[in-house]
Amino acid sequence: MSDTSSPTAERLVAALAGRRLEGAARLALLPGWITLLATSVLVTIVGTEIPLSIQLAPLFLSVLLLGLPHGAVDHLVTPRARGTALTIRSMAEVGVVYAVLGSGYAVVWFLSPAAAFVFFILLTWFHWGQGDIHPVRELVGGNHVRGPGGTALTALVRGGAPMLVPLVAFPGEYRRVAEWIVGVVDPGAVGALDPFFTAEARLLVAALYGALVVGALSLGWVRRTDSRPWRIDAVETGLLVGFFATVPPLLAIGLYFCFWHSLRHIVRFLLLDEHVESEIADGAVVTPLSRFARDAAPLTALSLVFGVALYLLLPGAATDPGSLMGVYLVFIAVLTLPHVAFVSVLDYYDGFWR
Numbered sequence: 382m383s384d385t386s387s388p389t390a391e392r393l394v395a396a397l398a399g400r401r402l403e404g405a406a407r408l409a410l411l412p413g414w415i416t417l418l419a420t421s422v423l424v425t426i427v428g429t430e431i432p433l434s435i436q437l438a439p440l441f442l443s444v445l446l447l448g449l450p451h452g453a454v455d456h457l458v459t460p461r462a463r464g465t466a467l468t469i470r471s472m473a474e475v476g477v478v479y480a481v482l483g484s485g486y487a488v489v490w491f492l493s494p495a496a497a498f499v500f501f502i503l504l505t506w507f508h509w510g511q512g513d514i515h516p517v518r519e520l521v522g523g524n525h526v527r528g529p530g531g532t533a534l535t536a537l538v539r540g541g542a543p544m545l546v547p548l549v550a551f552p553g554e555y556r557r558v559a560e561w562i563v564g565v566v567d568p569g570a571v572g573a574l575d576p577f578f579t580a581e582a583r584l585l586v587a588a589l590y591g592a593l594v595v596g597a598l599s600l601g602w603v604r605r606t607d608s609r610p611w612r613i614d615a616v617e618t619g620l621l622v623g624f625f626a627t628v629p630p631l632l633a634i635g636l637y638f639c640f641w642h643s644l645r646h647i648v649r650f651l652l653l654d655e656h657v658e659s660e661i662a663d664g665a666v667v668t669p670l671s672r673f674a675r676d677a678a679p680l681t682a683l684s685l686v687f688g689v690a691l692y693l694l695l696p697g698a699a700t701d702p703g704s705l706m707g708v709y710l711v712f713i714a715v716l717t718l719p720h721v722a723f724v725s726v727l728d729y730y731d732g733f734w735r
């Protein structure tokens with residue numbers, strides 16, 4: 382990634398935002414906008430018959446590229462947000478939260494993979510939704526998203542796009558991945574999920590999700606004091622829905638996870654350090670991202686050791702791409718529960734639900 386964006390990117394920002402975005406917003410938002418828009422356009426041209434290896438590539442790359450590492454700085458979140466030093470005690474606390482929540486949820490995967498899968502979808506819906514509140518408020522300046530109800534509504538819309546729209550648009554693919562995931566524990570368990578894939582259930586999901594989108598954007602419209610942030614919110618929401626409605630879900634989720642959710646969280650994390658914040662405001666990209674890479678490296682490596690252990694423990698784990706992806710997603714699920722706890726603490730410090 383270079384420190385200066387291309388003229389095309391600048392024009393895209395100008396068209397979407399009405400004026401130049403500041404350093405942090407550009408770093409956090411632009412790569413996601415370009416990736417989602419370009420992929421939707423490309424898929425519309427070439428069609429959805431994309432080789433599985435290409436569809437899986439971003440998700441597999443997320444092991445090292447942005448995805449898994451975005452959670453590997455959780456031990457630094459609280460000290461940086463509070464401006465306190467990293468101590469053995471604070472690291473031990475993070476270790477205990479990960480051990481208790483992670484192992485507890487791992488046990489549920491072994492006992493009841495279908496229930497654990499449904500919980501994973503609900504958890505991701507919440508988490509990917511909460512992850513979009515900071516950008517809308519702090520980077521785009523959207524004060525139209527406020528109060529517990531308004532914030533929850535926007536979070537449900539933002540997180541609902543990756544979790545619900547593919548169920549409506551690509552039920553076969555969705556079910557196939559669900560089968561990979563629960564299959565690493567019990568290949569027969571996916572049958573319990575069949576009611577979610579019926580035409581009636583998908584129609585209901587589409588209607589409820591459509592109502593959420595209309596509700597959140599209408600409330601935002603009423604509450605706006607400046608229409609630019611609302612416009613960006615509406616365009617981003619449209620982009621997310623369009624992207625997940627057109628791009629096959631494995632590819633779509635892989636790209637979104639790296640270039641949307643994780644990048645936004647990484648920038649939020651970097652902004653906790655005032656020194657890095659001013660670097661980013663000056664337009665630096667490579668230096669802050671390498672600083673993040675250094676911070677995230679030790680726990681990314683440690684988590685991979687646990688990933689391999691999980692692979693060895695899961696009774697249905699095999700070596701085909703579907704099974705490897707299934708293990709990776711169970712592994713992410715187990716890490717996401719404690720990760721959500723730390724992000725929620727950060728949200729609390731930022732006064733999100735007020």
Ligand SMILES: CC1=C(/C=C/C(C)=C/C=C/C(C)=C/C=O)C(C)(C)CCC1
Nearest residue numbers: 501502505555558559630631634713717
């Ligand atoms: C891949 C994939 C799925 C699930 C992905 C999930 C649930 C990912 C969660 C990632 C998290 C929580 C990352 C941490 O921030 C679906 C929707 C079943 C269907 C299609 C493809």
Ligand SMILES: [Fe+2]
Nearest residue numbers: 451512646720
């Ligand atoms: Fe996250």
